[in-house]
Amino acid sequence: MNDNWKFAADIDTVREQGVAGFYIEGHDVALYAVDDTIFATENQCTHGEARLSDGFLLGDEIECPLHQGRFNVRTGAAMCVPVETCVRTYPVKIEQGRVFIALHEETASLPRG
Numbered sequence: 001m002n003d004n005w006k007f008a009a010d011i012d013t014v015r016e017q018g019v020a021g022f023y024i025e026g027h028d029v030a031l032y033a034v035d036d037t038i039f040a041t042e043n044q045c046t047h048g049e050a051r052l053s054d055g056f057l058l059g060d061e062i063e064c065p066l067h068q069g070r071f072n073v074r075t076g077a078a079m080c081v082p083v084e085t086c087v088r089t090y091p092v093k094i095e096q097g098r099v100f101i102a103l104h105e106e107t108a109s110l111p112r113g
């Protein structure tokens with residue numbers, strides 16, 4: 001396995017919570033259970049000091065708990081005011097019920113949504 005892939009969590013833990021935050025080698029990462037798979041983003045909202053894992057997952061969008069800005073968890077796209085800057089996403093793979101993320105690779109980034 002490529003050293004860049006880091007164990008993040010058991011998939012059952014993420015599914016039970018819907019959205020959950022994990023510290024992985026000093027990185028604050030949010031994992032989301034959507035449509036039988038898992039997505040990962042940076043956990044810090046790009047608008048202020050809030051952890052997205054404390055927000056509400058609505059389909060494939062996470063609503064920030066502080067000002068209710070929303071991001072698409074598949075792409076990181078900023079979906080509505082007040083958020084204007086996309087949140088970083090991470091590649092995810094699942095092996096034997098365990099979720100791994102590539103900490104140092106970004107998935108394709110989109111322009112602000």
Ligand code: FES
Binds near residue numbers: 047048082
């Ligand atoms: S801190 Fe997230 S929308 Fe303001």
